[in-house]
Amino acid sequence: MMGTAILYEYRRATTLRTTWVFLAISFVMGALTTWPQFLMLDNGFTINVSQLVARVTGVYQLTVFVIASFAALSWGHEFRFGLNRLTLSAFPRRWPVFAAKTLGIVAFSTMAWLVSVIGGVALLQLIDKANRVSYALGEVTVQSGSINEVGASVSVEQFTSWHMLGRSLVFVIVYSLIVGAVTALTRNLTLALIVPNIMLLFAETVLVMVGSLINAGAANALNQILPFVNGQRFAEWATVGQNASELVSPLQSTIVFLGWCVLLLAVAASSYQKRDA
């Protein structure tokens, strides 16, 4: 049953033009978001390919938004066009459908991430700036600093390039899964596309700022539990906090970010299992 559900999901995704359009947009976004950033560097400066990747998917949230749109449409089309009833007529056991869609989102996000990275590199090749990119996957020093309104604590750490690449990819996948879960839960495509992105871009930052107006404890509490603030810290591997007792380590942020994803997926799966099609 699981194999059949995966094949069904594969056919669903690949027979839809928007899937390919999103891949193409990911490529273009990867290129466009890389170019201006890269031109700012001095001539002769070399950037590691993993830093390039971080710029493509970590900093420019628009690329992530495009990639995650696939996840929203993957669920959203089911409810918007009544396809859910066709799907579940063929799969009365619903969990394989949910699992297949989740796998599909992971697969597409991975592919689109790769395509956006390739897009960035391809553009650099095109404008003859590729010589500035070091493709060696060695160690890189990253000054990461997600500024905490309560008081910034910027960490300067050394990572292997693989570490950065992996985090960038995981961020895209987890964000897409969250968007997919919200769509499955709300059955509202527009809402699911907009709300997580607004949260990611500024709503959570505003919340933390409002919290800091109340007191430092509230701001720190929000810092510790909000999904995308922690998601960004995971992507940047930043430690924030005013003093030792309030420090949020990158590992804690990772757990919170992944925890939100698992929680939303679990609630969405349970809802999908029980609700009328």
Place this chain on the structure above:
Amino acid sequence: MRVQCEQLTKDFGKYRAVNALSFTLDAGEVTGFLGPNGSGKSTTMRLMLGLDSGSGRTLYDGKPLWAYDHPARVVGAHLDAKFFHPNRTARDHLRMLAAASGVSRARVDEVIEVVGLQTVATKRPRGFSLGMGQRLGLAGALLSKPDVLMLDEPANGLDPQSIAWLRDFVKNYAATGKVVFVSSHLLSEMELLAAHLVVIGKGTLIADEPLSRFVERSTRNDIFVRTPNPQGLIQALQSSGISAIPSGTGLAVAAGSTDQVGAIAFAHGIEIHELLARRASLEEAFLELTSSTQEYTMESTTERDA
């Protein structure tokens, strides 16, 4: 294949949409599913497919649908003519559904031909008419040659030729030993299509019987007699325990057969000009037998004086 629905019940908040429905569908005949608007027909079909949660169960040859390895090969359902992505071509839509039942690409092309969508198979269905949408939905339901074909209002939007084609197709499909369950508002069409009826009103079972028996239950079944001596015939019939009342140019006799009425008239020396058994149409029988369960009713078409 035999489909048994047992105590199907569905509540929407405090409103009971389907109330302890039990009926059986047998192979080899078309079963019509009738009920006024809002009576719970579509909800019942969704319950049968496990799409809606409720109580009761539906067994397909003694097993729930989810217990089958390939449920899509057991039931093919067409529930709405607009259940497709507007930008996925008709052929791709069917290829996607084919993946669920493991049927070949050749079968996809076959059903496209069966429903007559060859010329638009590679087109996106966003511009499809309601009738074309019905054909696409039917094609999807037929893909795996399922043992049970479930169609919700499949004739809506079809032109007369297409309706005639659908009728023949569905009857022939049932004749190959399949279960066919069809809901429709087109009662004249249902009269030509179905051999058996399941009739519901306000979610409750009104009838589960052969169509002919359902129609016989109507009080509109009578015998029309035209005679130059109506009073004499009324008295003669009453003396035999049969009531008759004036009706148009003759009499309406509530019981008995044309043979019996003819024999009574002959015995009393009453001349008969016309003797006709009048059978209620399905529509008349349906309206009469479901009148108390109409969910939504309209004012008379004749406007009342202010």
